[in-house]
Amino acid sequence: METHKKDSDKILEEKTQPDHMPSEGKPIAPKKGDEKKESAEEKAKKLAGQRSVLTVLKAEENTGKKPTPAKTKGTPLVQVPCAESGRLNRTIEDEPYYHGFMTTEQAEKALTSNGEFLVRKTDVGQAIYFILSVREKKKNLHLLIKRTAKRRLYWIHIFACRTVNDLIQYHISHNKPVTETGVLLVRFVPKTKWQLNHEQVIRIKELGSGQFGTVYLCWLQLSAYKSRRQVAVKMLQGHNMTTDDKVKFLREANLMQSLKHPNVVKIFGIAASREPFMIVMEYYPNDSLENALTKGNPSEIDKLNFLFDAAKGLQYLHEKSIIHRDIAARNCLLDADRRVMISDFGLSVVDRCNNGVRERKGGRLPVRSMAPETLKKFTYTKASDVYSYGAMMYEVYNQGREPFYNCQLQGNVLRRAITNNKISLKIGNDCPDAMRILFKHCRNMDPTKRFTFAEIVEYLATEDGIREEIIPTYWEKKRKSVKTFFKTYI
Numbered sequence: 001m002e003t004h005k006k007d008s009d010k011i012l013e014e015k016t017q018p019d020h021m022p023s024e025g026k027p028i029a030p031k032k033g034d035e036k037k038e039s040a041e042e043k044a045k046k047l048a049g050q051r052s053v054l055t056v057l058k059a060e061e062n063t064g065k066k067p068t069p070a071k072t073k074g075t076p077l078v079q080v081p082c083a084e085s086g087r088l089n090r091t092i093e094d095e096p097y098y099h100g101f102m103t104t105e106q107a108e109k110a111l112t113s114n115g116e117f118l119v120r121k122t123d124v125g126q127a128i129y130f131i132l133s134v135r136e137k138k139k140n141l142h143l144l145i146k147r148t149a150k151r152r153l154y155w156i157h158i159f160a161c162r163t164v165n166d167l168i169q170y171h172i173s174h175n176k177p178v179t180e181t182g183v184l185l186v187r188f189v190p191k192t193k194w195q196l197n198h199e200q201v202i203r204i205k206e207l208g209s210g211q212f213g214t215v216y217l218c219w220l221q222l223s224a225y226k227s228r229r230q231v232a233v234k235m236l237q238g239h240n241m242t243t244d245d246k247v248k249f250l251r252e253a254n255l256m257q258s259l260k261h262p263n264v265v266k267i268f269g270i271a272a273s274r275e276p277f278m279i280v281m282e283y284y285p286n287d288s289l290e291n292a293l294t295k296g297n298p299s300e301i302d303k304l305n306f307l308f309d310a311a312k313g314l315q316y317l318h319e320k321s322i323i324h325r326d327i328a329a330r331n332c333l334l335d336a337d338r339r340v341m342i343s344d345f346g347l348s349v350v351d352r353c354n355n356g357v358r359e360r361k362g363g364r365l366p367v368r369s370m371a372p373e374t375l376k377k378f379t380y381t382k383a384s385d386v387y388s389y390g391a392m393m394y395e396v397y398n399q400g401r402e403p404f405y406n407c408q409l410q411g412n413v414l415r416r417a418i419t420n421n422k423i424s425l426k427i428g429n430d431c432p433d434a435m436r437i438l439f440k441h442c443r444n445m446d447p448t449k450r451f452t453f454a455e456i457v458e459y460l461a462t463e464d465g466i467r468e469e470i471i472p473t474y475w476e477k478k479r480k481s482v483k484t485f486f487k488t489y490i
């Protein structure tokens, strides 16, 4: 183990040293005249005697959130030379324990047993910080990895390093606690296959943009040995994105990850180790239901199946306690078999208690599709989703026209007219009777009298022309995978 007296002493000399910020992952070259060697551990012991000098120095150096005084007050900081940290020459993004941008909630889900840890990034105010999340005695600790003001060294408890990799590696290889109470880093939580790297994604062209980001057609490189495939990638872009926007974007990705249904958009993963954040999804070349309705002239059977597929996807979401909150033809995509896939979970929320979710949200709201009780009290329920589904039925039977397209009212005046039942949607004469009845059940002003999606699915399932589900057998699936193998490798 090699240490350099000069390196260790820099902590004490710092005030007179020029500011220097090494790039992440670069080793520090040893300097001439570093003959006298001393380990960081020995230095820690020695420096304990110089407590008063170092306490002053550390207080001056602290940046960002101040550490809890009970844990760190009076503890000297010791710089660990690079050679002693025992790290590999990699960037933080390459480290298996680094999970990129992640909320506290997500980190807590990932930590399951004592001593498990991961490193993540988060925004505190305007600044971005690294956080060490570690599980100890059935509790989760989220420790801010702080930086000294001048030399820009990273530190948690006693030891300070030039990079986060060094800091973590040093604590692991030397079995050093990260808190005063002796919490050790035992086992890291590895990234899941769902967490992708930005390098795996290659842009082809833009597909369109929405409120939260732009969607691109991209190549996704699955691994060095596997083929690449075309995917749609939603990227959160823009320099004026607030922390709130980022958290919402990650929440959307997290929510999508937990969904698996033939009528819900399939997600491959998320790249969140740096910005722009990306949600990598299945690419649906048939575009949106809105385009199919406005440009495609679908048959009556097609329309019926579009609504049946959408209702099945939404029934699944409601079973998982998810309220979509933005049901509209523009948010439904069509797969290669023209099956509807529910998409765009940017506004979705989880209603765990089944009481509805109250949220007075600013920004653009889909007022024309929203239920009167939501417009009045900002309460979103499963029944308010059903009301919006009714608005989508209107789109389906009116060539994709948006609800109230011929109404001159705008903004608050329109909102008041809807809530006071002064205006209402009329589905049109071309709509079959059975669908007109269903429309009425969805658009009832009283939310308790509306159908549920389970009832809608049951109602539509008996209609003539409903496409039967073709569930592939075991051998059909096998045959398909062999075919794909030959296509890819031979």
Ligand SMILES: Nc1ncnc2c1ncn2[C@@H]1O[C@H](COP(=O)(O)OP(=O)(O)OP(=O)(O)O)[C@@H](O)[C@H]1O
Pocket: 207, 208, 209, 210, 211, 212, 213, 214, 215, 232, 234, 265, 281, 282, 283, 284, 285, 287, 288, 326, 330, 331, 333, 343, 344, 346
């Ligand atoms: N998986 C996908 N495959 C193919 N096209 C997609 C996919 N996801 C989105 N798109 C297309 O990209 C465009 C932008 O989608 P996005 O979900 O960001 O916005 P939006 O739904 O149009 O608006 P908002 O998010 O404001 O409701 C849309 O035209 C949509 O059809």
